[in-house]
Amino acid sequence: MKDNGTKKEYETVIGLEVHVELSTRTKIFCGCAATFGATPNTLVCPVCLGMPGTLPVLNRRVVELAMAVGLALNCDVTRTTRFDRKNYFYPDNPQNYQISQLYLPICRNGWLGIGEGDDERKIRIHELHAEEDAGKLTHDEEGKETLVDYNRAGIPLIEIVTEPDLKNAGEVISFLEKLRMVIGYLEASDCKLQEGSMRVDVNLSLREVGSEQLGTRTEMKNLNSFRAITRAIDAEAKRQKELLDAGKEILQETRRWDDQKGVSYSMRSKEDAQDYRYFPDPDLPPVVISEEWIQAVREALPEMREERKERFVREYGIPAYDAGVITQSVHLARWFEQTAALGIMPKKVSNWIMGEGLRLLREKEMDPEDVRLSPEHFAALIRMNEENEITNAIAKEVFAKAIDTDLDPESYVKANGLMTMRDDSLLRETVKRVIAENEKSVADYKNGKEKALGYLVGQTMKAVRGQALPAAVTAMLKEELNA
Amino acid sequence: MKILDLTAVELAGRIRRGEIDAMEPLEAVFDRISEREEQLHCYLVLDRDGARARARELQKRRSAGETLGLLAGVPVAVKDNLCTKSMRTTCGSRMLENFIPSYDATAVRNLRNADAIILGKTNLDEFGMGNTTESSYFGMTRNPWNVERSAGGSSGGSAAAVASGECYAAIGTDTGGSVRQPASHCGVVGLKPTYGTVSRNGLIAYCSSMDQAGPVTKDVRDSAALLSVIASSDPKDATSLQRDDLSFPENIPQDVESLRIGIPTDDSGKGLDPEIREAVWSVATALKERGAILEEFDLGITKYVVPAYYTIACGEASSNLERYDGMKYGLRVSAVGLHETYRKTRTAGFGAEVRRRILLGTFALSEGYYDEYYLTAMKVRRLIKDAYDKAFLKYDVLIGPTSPQIAPKLGEAGMDPLASYLADVYTVPANLTGMPAMSLPCAMHSTGLPIGVQLTAALFQEKTLLRVGAAWEQIRGQRHEG
Incomplete structure (x- = not known):
């Protein structure tokens, strides 16, 4: 003792x-x-x-x-x-x-x-x-x-x-x-x-x-x-x-x-x-x-995670890290594969799943099998975003709504007028108004504070409810400020 | 010839051919029931209206030109532990006094499909546990040969009903001799088929690994007919067998030339009535005179069969009867709290013999005793099976007594449960091993009561039993001719 x-x-x-x-x-x-x-x-x-x-x-x-x-x-x-x-x-x-x-x-x-x-x-x-x-x-x-x-x-x-x-x-x-x-x-x-x-x-x-x-x-x-x-x-x-x-x-x-x-x-x-x-x-x-x-049961076993992970790297060319994350759940793996099969660049699909997808699952306390967004609608959403029909901000907003409901992103965007602004004059008016309303930031910018430009871009984006491309807004702001 | 003297097969033939209206034998049975039932108490449930409606329906179908089934219009009684849709099924227990099943047992459905008429449900020892039909909650059944005597059990109601003409044929169930022993005591034919031949779906379980329904009939040919009807491979019973050897000719072959008959040496002690022993030997000798080969041999396991049987049967019963708890159906004696309700319900709902077997079985399965009792009994069961398998390499059929005693006086058997258990010594081996076995009336005892002889054959060899049985009936001169 x-x-x-x-x-x-x-x-x-x-x-x-x-x-x-x-x-x-x-x-x-x-x-x-x-x-x-x-x-x-x-x-x-x-x-x-x-x-x-x-x-x-x-x-x-x-x-x-x-x-x-x-x-x-x-x-x-x-x-x-x-x-x-x-x-x-x-x-x-x-x-x-x-x-x-x-x-x-x-x-x-x-x-x-x-x-x-x-x-x-x-x-x-x-x-x-x-x-x-x-x-x-x-x-x-x-x-x-x-x-x-x-x-x-x-x-x-x-x-x-x-x-x-x-x-x-x-x-x-x-x-x-x-x-x-x-x-x-x-x-x-x-x-x-x-x-x-x-x-x-x-x-x-x-x-x-x-x-x-x-x-x-x-x-x-x-x-x-x-x-x-x-x-x-x-x-x-x-x-x-x-x-x-x-x-x-x-x-x-x-x-x-x-x-x-x-x-x-x-x-x-x-x-x-x-x-x-x-x-x-x-x-x-x-x-x-x-x-x-x-033997029959063994032969009927589906492709398990390790095999699928390797195949995703090999067939879809996505990084091993992405394949690892996506194959954690058979539901996510299937979602990825079926969406990529519709002609969407695989890396774009894995980015969406790993970024916004996983974030939303956590936020909404969903399990992967609760995802309702069909590969067709998911592909449409990514395509619209890639082709600048909708901005990133809008795409994220639509994705959040669609992930557990499978709403059709094309008709939703159309019905709610969420398409990216194509009308430059409308955007220019908004930019001018933002400049007029934010004298201090304008002064700061003119005094060399680059950060102030970011604020003005944000204000403009907010005013157009995210429906403008940030690059276009920045360019137009610079034009107006330097005019 | 009186209509009640016809066998089931003869009756069905005449009804099929239109020689008799199905209502006629039915009313004859009802008349007989009116005369004798009050004294005998064969039935727990009697469905006069249903039976009459069924007879009318069969008659109508015949008139319309339809060929009726193998048991066309035969009034049949069913032991009250086989479920009948919309007809009370009590198991002779207070626990199920008012229980009405939602479905027909497969064997019952097979009877209906063969155009039999279900008369009602016959009395039994409570849940099939007993060999005198005295443990029925609804009162005992008396032996038609002598009403001071037991009809045997547990299918006492079925055997007494066939013997008294209160039906043409009946279905019993046999877990340790419950078809054969009452058949022996009542002077009728009782057959326990190979385990798995008749579906257990709807047979309210006593001991699942041994329960088997079988026919109780006036003669061997009826036994064959009923067996071929009730037997079926059933997807609802995982232990049921696929058999295609169960359709028998109208006239069962009776040839026993060169048939090898074994007579097990009796090592059961001094329990066997000498008159029964003599009767069994006279059957064997008569068969030998017809060309059979007879040999006495020692099975060597007789003293183990009763202990093994009761250990296993009670063990399974203790589990099978757990569902009767007053929660879902059947009797409920309300009390404060769940466990008190269970206790009061089960104490009130089960009779003494059922409680005894539940306690014995619960003990045999208990932690610390399972190996010593249940598992040992299962090993002994294997040895018993081996002994019989060995015997059937040498013999086609075994002959012996069905019961060591004739039907006991009512009230006597219940006095000593152990002595009562030991009386099952000749019948339980067929249940432990699954073999088919049959009891046939073979002689009359000096007391005026029937004596039964038991034939046992290897698995699936029912046809051998029927053949030897038919031969014996011919020798005895009681074979009914159609």
């Missing part, structure tokens, strides 16, 4: 359990549509309502999508996979058991790299298994009534379980972004945390630096955004460190993150953990996955 009295150094050890809803047309064990936003309990049938006498029949597309994700995560495919029942009493599950996989998950032993080049680190994937989602409970405000919507019951999920290979919130976010990108390329899911199509549970423990021994872990739930995940990880690492520093023990428990308050609460301890009484579901025969089936 020579360290007595001095605080120990700890490192954070994190493992993730990520649930992802698969975008199949129908549910995992019946023919009901697997879509969102429908009136509660309209996308249901006797099977997904767990009515007496009904039986689950596996949707093979679920196995294929799970396999595709598993292969993209460098996993081994389990040649004979099987479903198990996880028994628990709760009204979100009509049968009071969830059909999941415990003993023979579809995929095991994979990895996903985070970071680039020499900094790349392989995060090991322990397993990937398929299961059914549960219904959605809504509790009324007084806590008197609970309503159940079984539309979600039977939506296919995959659960990806990592090894405890992650060290901090930054790595976790990198991992999740990469995972989302991979799944996006496979079009296996839209992976939206806010909407619950991607759900992340964080297992976190502290380990004394230099030790091999893992500490007691907690599992954090209710993490609905990357920001919440980051804050919860930092808070939990801090909480555990404070407990350890005070000589207290960490309880193995499940905790719920309250993002409003920025704290977590204990949901249940290990002692309260339910016995799920897993056993193989006798209604579902084992699924034998042949080498041919695996």
